[in-house]
Amino acid sequence: MGHSVALNFADGKTFFISVNNDELLLDAAIRQGINLPLDCREGVCATCQGQCETGIYEQDYVDEDALSERDLAERKMLACQTRVKSNAAFFFDHDSTICNAGETLKIETKVTNVELVSETTAILHLDASRYKEKLQFLPGQYARLQIPETEDWRSYSFANRPNETNQLQFLIRLLPDGVMSNYLRDRCQVGQSLFIEAPLGSFYLREVERPLVFVAGGTGLSAFLGMLDNLAEQPNAPSVQLYYGVTSENDLCEQSRLHAYAEKLTNFSYHPIVTKASENWQGKAGYIHEHLNKDQLAEQAFDMYLCGPPPMIEAVKTWLDQQTLQNYRIYSEKFLQSNTSRN
Numbered sequence: 001m002g003h004s005v006a007l008n009f010a011d012g013k014t015f016f017i018s019v020n021n022d023e024l025l026l027d028a029a030i031r032q033g034i035n036l037p038l039d040c041r042e043g044v045c046a047t048c049q050g051q052c053e054t055g056i057y058e059q060d061y062v063d064e065d066a067l068s069e070r071d072l073a074e075r076k077m078l079a080c081q082t083r084v085k086s087n088a089a090f091f092f093d094h095d096s097t098i099c100n101a102g103e104t105l106k107i108e109t110k111v112t113n114v115e116l117v118s119e120t121t122a123i124l125h126l127d128a129s130r131y132k133e134k135l136q137f138l139p140g141q142y143a144r145l146q147i148p149e150t151e152d153w154r155s156y157s158f159a160n161r162p163n164e165t166n167q168l169q170f171l172i173r174l175l176p177d178g179v180m181s182n183y184l185r186d187r188c189q190v191g192q193s194l195f196i197e198a199p200l201g202s203f204y205l206r207e208v209e210r211p212l213v214f215v216a217g218g219t220g221l222s223a224f225l226g227m228l229d230n231l232a233e234q235p236n237a238p239s240v241q242l243y244y245g246v247t248s249e250n251d252l253c254e255q256s257r258l259h260a261y262a263e264k265l266t267n268f269s270y271h272p273i274v275t276k277a278s279e280n281w282q283g284k285a286g287y288i289h290e291h292l293n294k295d296q297l298a299e300q301a302f303d304m305y306l307c308g309p310p311p312m313i314e315a316v317k318t319w320l321d322q323q324t325l326q327n328y329r330i331y332s333e334k335f336l337q338s339n340t341s342r343n
């Protein structure tokens, strides 16, 4: 059986292919209709260059003019020379249209539940089992959902990991007047058809090599639920700190699920932070960047993932710039709470 390999492109599209053990990645992609750019096919011209983001791979021959030692250390690779040895994800820094890769998958799902998980947040549960293959996506990616009986689409991060029965979850902020919010409140019914387009987005969990710091603002939590579900299945998951910021304590959701990760992940810490806390709130108050622990972060290299409203992300990045921390990587996804469209 082949390895499941995600090919991610600069336009945010992802295509999953199957790659046999001794097959070259380039050959597998072309066999499945994704024509990665190529020229020499001999590891010299670097036209087929990409970067491995998760997984194990080997390369047959790489000319020193094609990739430097530093490139190799950064896991840059040549598709015409790459053989994958596990499930993996690769990034190519050009649009998928160059490869004639076609459209992202659009499938019909059925609504199975709208679960109110805080005063301002719901989880929309969808059954995508009419799609007979396992719907594949990377933890942290998102789907576009078409609001039934309209031409409107909205984007939401998956709130769980891919599964054999294609049961999907999306954490959705309920706005006083929003096209999805109004639909969920007024017209949504169990069994109703709802079309989705997926997978999309470049915000997903990379190769986990060092401690992780997750920073979620509002329903940005959704992306991390999928990542945490995935990490909880890994035997040697690294330490994970989750900072989850909301406006009021009534906005906090999925608290039992978040606390339960501490039982599955040996080194997991969870920090809810409320911006406008009531006098009854006993926990951390203010903004997330005010609670990041510089001394602890200085102890070792880490990867930080941020998902939420632009001001939150900018505040954390500014805070990081002001510290003397050396060795960290940042991955972020901004979205606007008002219409949940990504930018």
Ligand code: FES
Pocket (backbone or CB within 6 Å): 037, 038, 039, 040, 041, 042, 043, 044, 045, 046, 047, 048, 049, 066, 078, 079, 080, 081
């Ligand atoms: S096609 Fe030239 S290095 Fe791969």
